[in-house]
Amino acid sequence: MPTIGIGVEGPSDKAFWDKVLHKHFAPSRFDIRAMGSVQRVIRDAPSLIEAFRSYRYQAAFLILDFDTSLRKGYRCPAQVIQEFDPVVQAEARTPVQSRFSFICVAVRGLEAWYLADELAIRAVFKHSAYSAPSDTGELNPRSVLLELSRSETGSSTLNKLETARRLAPRFDPTRAQERSPSFAHFWERLSLVADRDV
Numbered sequence: 001m002p003t004i005g006i007g008v009e010g011p012s013d014k015a016f017w018d019k020v021l022h023k024h025f026a027p028s029r030f031d032i033r034a035m036g037s038v039q040r041v042i043r044d045a046p047s048l049i050e051a052f053r054s055y056r057y058q059a060a061f062l063i064l065d066f067d068t069s070l071r072k073g074y075r076c077p078a079q080v081i082q083e084f085d086p087v088v089q090a091e092a093r094t095p096v097q098s099r100f101s102f103i104c105v106a107v108r109g110l111e112a113w114y115l116a117d118e119l120a121i122r123a124v125f126k127h128s129a130y131s132a133p134s135d136t137g138e139l140n141p142r143s144v145l146l147e148l149s150r151s152e153t154g155s156s157t158l159n160k161l162e163t164a165r166r167l168a169p170r171f172d173p174t175r176a177q178e179r180s181p182s183f184a185h186f187w188e189r190l191s192l193v194a195d196r197d198v
Helices: 011-024 038-043 045-054 077-083 086-092 110-114 118-124 141-153 160-170 173-179 181-194
Strands: 003-008 029-034 059-066 101-107
Touching: 003 011, 003 045, 003 181, 011 029, 011 110, 011 160, 038 045, 038 059, 045 059, 045 086, 059 181, 077 086, 077 101, 086 101, 101 110, 101 181, 110 141, 110 160, 110 181, 118 160, 118 173, 173 181
Parallel strands: 003 029, 003 059, 059 101
Antiparallel strands: none
């Protein structure tokens, strides 16, 4: 049974992908590692990719947020590849059909990918009249989710882990691809790898 290694930033990312990926790509399996921060995803990429390769996994995906820290240095999400070790950069530029490691950048953060599925958001935040724009990468996703949470619970804080857990079972990748080009890019790449002959 094929396994794909996934490196993500934090525990809410891990909780979300653990449900979504196993549901939509069965019987493929996923080894999802929460690295702790975007800096650690970048710094530890060579060793993480090598570990996944040594386990004979089908591929390695690194998912990071193009949020405030990275937007200070780069105008375009594709430029983030420059932050990685030269060996990782070179491999991430090999032909997609035979590539082992992929770097995928969530424009404005994973939360913008959540917001691309309008129906899932409305199902979780039942008091919301949320309407997704044509590209959720244009939103400030944390601000939008905080407002949705406030309308639902009255709290001025957002529990990222709980939000991820509640959204994951309702999240529909087909719907999300229509409202987030960066999510569509990631999902197409992952689908390609999952369909490879092992």
